[in-house]
Amino acid sequence: MSRFVIGDVHGQYDGLMMLVKQINLKPTDQLFFLGDLIDRGTQSSAVVAWVMKQGHFCLKGNHEQMCIEAFAAPDTSTVWNGWLVNGGMRTLESYGEAGMLDEHLDWMSNLPLYLDLGDVWLVHAGLNPYLAIEEQGEEEFCWIRERFHRSTEPYFPNKTIITGHTITFIFPEVDPGQLALGIGWLDIDTGAYHPKSGWLTALDIDRAIVHQINVFTRAVRSLPLSEIAVPVKPIEERQPVKRKWAWA
Template sequence: MEAKNFDNSQPVYVIGDVHGCYDTLYLLIEKLPRKWESQIILTGDLIDRGDKSCEVIDLAISHNFACVLGNHEELMLEYYHKIPSSGRGSVWISNGGYETMESYRRYGGLRKIHEHLEWLVELPRFLEIDICDAQGKRLLVTHGFGLPYYKVRDKESQAMTWSRLKMHNLQKEAKKRYGVFNVFGHDVQKEVLITDNFAAIDTGCVYHKTKPNARLTALEYPSKRIFEQAFVL
């Protein structure tokens, strides 16, 4: 999907999987050069596992951040029967959905859940932004590793949400000519992985209890400059 209303004279900041880490997201945005005036795209998985999923979605809506659908949002939508079932929705609660439901119980209640579901169901699986890097590559934002499906994106868009790096030959994908640069989350990295064709920017913020140096990452495009914020309560 082509994203509208982006100022191509200004950079875009793509932020990795937030997973309910509201306070960390807030502080990361405060680090960006233009702070809350920044053009922000979220790679999906705003929800689950962390304590403040409801607050994260509220923030995204209130500031009109662009966002692509993550696999955790897809599970939530299936659970609440907002999209046709693929059989995955039943595992949502045990995959971080419990924490999300608790955040709504504390913060928003049933009305807020349904308000947010209406926003989530409209999220695209990929966004193409007409901003080019030094090699002339336009920005492609997906949740999963979307680059291998780019040429069949209209038919295989769901794969762009669920695809993982280990499913593909990364050396070949890094060298192919797609005309786009894919920034995505989904696959947790110890360090941001950047190649000629793609960047994996999920640095595992929500896993702070088990992973040292867990943090939330933003990539500035087209410069590919990295901004990071360590997890905070």
Template sequence: MSKYVIGDIHGGFKALLQVLKKVAIENEDQLIFLGDYVDGWSESPQVIDFLIDLNKKYNCIFLRGNHDALLCDYLKNGNYTEEWFIHGGKSTLDAYKTLDSVTITQHIQFLENLKDYHLDNFNRLFIHAGFTNIKGIEFEYFKPLFYWDRTLWELALAFDNNLKVSDNNYPNRLKLYNEIYIGHTPVTRINKTIPVNKACIWNLDTGAAFSGPLTIMNIDTKEFWQSDPLPQLYPNENGRN
């Protein structure tokens, strides 16, 4: 059995189809999605429809991203902020205006059932954004940090590779898990478009919401496959740029 992790999709349905076609996925394989299925490109509803069907065929784990939480609140309660609207929410709101109530109800159920994190048998943590408690995820005092936090990735970027685990100033959060897989903060911010490994953390958000590609990676071998850059797949749209 192989395990694959997929980065932030942001409504890029065409990119999702591309990367899945590049991998010879078998029935017993596991697919772990790091969240942010929506907001950016115009096909957020198609992404969720596809993931609902994909879950019937494969062993899938769907994590909650901050954009997914925002969409869920909107679909259930009609709430949205101007900040969300200008950071990808507008394309999603426009797309959902065309959907029937049955489909919207199915999407709400999907969004409500997303997991905050996944910890596997090899002490590998999969989480959309991060956590702040130095004792780990079980002790996090504010659960939305699982899909909003950026300090874990900032810590990894600033990490001194000369430190040893036994050193007093070795960050406690980096001692807890063998590996941590995140999305949320695109690596395009550090001029990368491939998965980036810092300390024990792998960042799989390769900028699909903006100018980068979508990425799927084999967790064990670290081999990865990417879609075309999203602006090439949606030439008449701006994504979140």
């Protein structure tokens, strides 16, 4: 049995199917998603439908949370408009039937925020290094960035936190397609939707192999984790970085 974890898919159904074929998923294997199945790409409904049908484990990401909150708010609200401009419009366009959307919203509402696998700890965004797990919630697990990446000590002494949420190439040490290795954490969101990257990543946890496909070029590759994970410094040790792009 192998355990695979996939980073932010963001509506890239065709790419996801290529990646699943590449890892040669077997019935005894386990597949985990870190959240953000939806938004930005044009095939969000197909991605959610497939994950639901296959029964794979999925965490809640900030984009699932935004979607849920948007449909609970008046359609003239800033919450609704905020979701639409952050990729929600493409998700909305991918649904042809309201019944299917309602079913998916119910499923997304019940997604867990993290998963402890013993040797690794899965979460969408990260966690607050200054708070106990039980003191944290969606704001930390779905949204946190700088405070998590600022930590100079591992949160767990004997396990690695695997995250998505932050596209890896915003770290100055990391090139598009590479993974970011921090102190006690590994970020595998390689920006599948982003024109600067296009890489969608699956990590074989037990064999430490990274499988990737590029949604734009259709390139595929499999590399040892040690060859593609780049160590990054805690945020306070870096010079300020001017970011051309902003992501939610």
